[in-house]
Amino acid sequence: MSDLPAVEIRKLSKSFSGVEVLRDIDLTVNKGEVVSVLGSSGSGKSTMLRCINWLEEPDSGSVFIAGQRIGYNSDKQRPMTNREMAATRARTGMVFQSFNLWPHLTVSQNVAISPIKVKGMPKAQARDLATQLLEKVGLGDKAEVYPFTLSGGQKQRVAIARALAMSPEVMLFDEPTSALDPERVGEVLQVMRDLSGEGYTMVVVTHEMEFARMVSDQVVFLDKGLIIEKAPPEIFFTNPASERVRRFLDRQD
Amino acid sequence: MTEKAWMLLLEGAWVTLWISGLASAMGLVIGLAIALLRTARIPVVDQILAVYVSLARATPLVTLVLFLFLAAPTLGLSLDRYAVAIVALTINTSAFNAEIWRTAFLNFPRDQQEAALASGMTPATMFANIMLPQMIITSLPGLVNEMTFLLKSSPAIAIIGLVDLTRVTNRISAVTYEPLPPILAAALIYMVIISVLLKLQSLAEKMAGRLAM
Numbered sequence: 001m002s003d004l005p006a007v008e009i010r011k012l013s014k015s016f017s018g019v020e021v022l023r024d025i026d027l028t029v030n031k032g033e034v035v036s037v038l039g040s041s042g043s044g045k046s047t048m049l050r051c052i053n054w055l056e057e058p059d060s061g062s063v064f065i066a067g068q069r070i071g072y073n074s075d076k077q078r079p080m081t082n083r084e085m086a087a088t089r090a091r092t093g094m095v096f097q098s099f100n101l102w103p104h105l106t107v108s109q110n111v112a113i114s115p116i117k118v119k120g121m122p123k124a125q126a127r128d129l130a131t132q133l134l135e136k137v138g139l140g141d142k143a144e145v146y147p148f149t150l151s152g153g154q155k156q157r158v159a160i161a162r163a164l165a166m167s168p169e170v171m172l173f174d175e176p177t178s179a180l181d182p183e184r185v186g187e188v189l190q191v192m193r194d195l196s197g198e199g200y201t202m203v204v205v206t207h208e209m210e211f212a213r214m215v216s217d218q219v220v221f222l223d224k225g226l227i228i229e230k231a232p233p234e235i236f237f238t239n240p241a242s243e244r245v246r247r248f249l250d251r252q253d
Numbered sequence: 254m255t256e257k258a259w260m261l262l263l264e265g266a267w268v269t270l271w272i273s274g275l276a277s278a279m280g281l282v283i284g285l286a287i288a289l290l291r292t293a294r295i296p297v298v299d300q301i302l303a304v305y306v307s308l309a310r311a312t313p314l315v316t317l318v319l320f321l322f323l324a325a326p327t328l329g330l331s332l333d334r335y336a337v338a339i340v341a342l343t344i345n346t347s348a349f350n351a352e353i354w355r356t357a358f359l360n361f362p363r364d365q366q367e368a369a370l371a372s373g374m375t376p377a378t379m380f381a382n383i384m385l386p387q388m389i390i391t392s393l394p395g396l397v398n399e400m401t402f403l404l405k406s407s408p409a410i411a412i413i414g415l416v417d418l419t420r421v422t423n424r425i426s427a428v429t430y431e432p433l434p435p436i437l438a439a440a441l442i443y444m445v446i447i448s449v450l451l452k453l454q455s456l457a458e459k460m461a462g463r464l465a466m
Contacts (some may be wrong), residue, residue: 002402050449053371055367055371082376082377085375086373086375087373089370089372090373093371093372094367094368094372096367096368098364100362100364100365100367102365102387104390110385113382114372115373117378118372155413159368162368162372163371163372166372172382176394182281253466
């Protein structure tokens with residue numbers, strides 16, 4: 001079980017009203033790996049990420065989370081029920097561009113509710129877990145406040161703690177710093193850097209070149225729905241194989 | 254006004270309150286059920302509910318009360334006047350409430366739902382823990398507003414002989430030959446009840462405002 005890749009994407013395709021957004025995508029993310037996904041807007045990188053936990057249902061292809069196929073019950077040869085779907089999604093954690101915290105719950109409740117309602121964790125234990133995770137992201141003192149009192153960077157750190165609370169096999173980040181004030185970006189990236197140091201498996205759709213360069217094990221570049229480059233950052237940033245990536249990198253900085 | 258007259262007024266007020274209150278409470282739940290069924294978009298059921306909502310909203314309450322009262326025996330239903338009044342008020346208010354709930358449901362932020370699903374919640378768990386608590390808060394101002402409308406239209410039940418807060422003033426003035434004092438007193442009692450509801454509404458709006466941030 002432990003040798004299985006955290007995420008395996010096979011022949012994934014997706015169209016939105018006739019426009020092919022993903023074309024035959026194959027990608028393997030091993031346990032403990034950090035994969036940064038780069039590409040200009042409209043390249044399909046967010047869609048690919050959202051197909052991993054089936055928030056977006058692909059037209060064809062399959063996704064495996066630690067060996068388990070998502071969206072389709074292979075034993076019974078039929079699409080998953082809501083309950084099966086939820087149980088499989090629970091093995092992934094997602095962090096969104098716009099945080100998506102639940103405003104009617106305190107910060108601590110935002111983190112604790114899924115372990116309680118999905119895993120059936122006792123409330124006291126879930127509260128302790130929330131406290132511990134909020135301390136990990138540097139927000140131990142914010143447990144009892146409501147999300148609207150927080151800055152963007154703080155909200156995003158709560159969202160990371162919330163995703164971690166389900167002990168996922170993989171953390172999916174969908175442009176986690178794109179909605180932040182520039183001076184708030186650093187605190188979120190620092191938390192993500194810490195997670196990678198602790199061995200979390202992460203797939204990060206991002207525009208942060210510095211993060212991709214310093215933290216990832218692999219950099220994947222998408223263009224028009226195709227993965228046109230996959231390389232370790234040392235090679236990706238200094239000697240990319242494709243002309244398209246070279247042009248993309250030139251336009252940065 | 255005599256003590257006797259005040260007692261009669263309060264009895265009328267009580268009839269108005271409990272009939273409207275019961276209809277409001279049932280209308281809240283039935284309205285939510287209609288809204289949920291409609292958002293599920295089940296063929297035929299959806300059309301039937303849409304017609305129900307349009308008809309119930311388009312029919313004046315007096316007309317509806319009278320219609321039910323006259324139609325019930327024909328349909329083989331033996332409903333007493335109170336039951337007819339409660340059913341009519343409930344039909345009326347649940348149609349308006351259904352639209353309020355449905356708006357809250359349709360306007361619920363998609364990104365919060367995605368966060369819930371991504372964390373492993375089933376749609377039912379998400380509805381109960383993430384959506385409904387917020388829908389209640391955002392809908393409360395509209396729902397309370399609808400309660401005040403229902404209360405103010407409730408004198409319609411007098412048409413089938415129930416003695417509510419408005420009707421009772423007639424009874425009092427028939428004895429005292431002074432129509433003004435009892436109707437003024439009745440208006441005052443309506444205002445007190447409504448102002449309690451309005452206070453509740455402004456509290457609800459404050460809570461809803463906090464959610465929106």
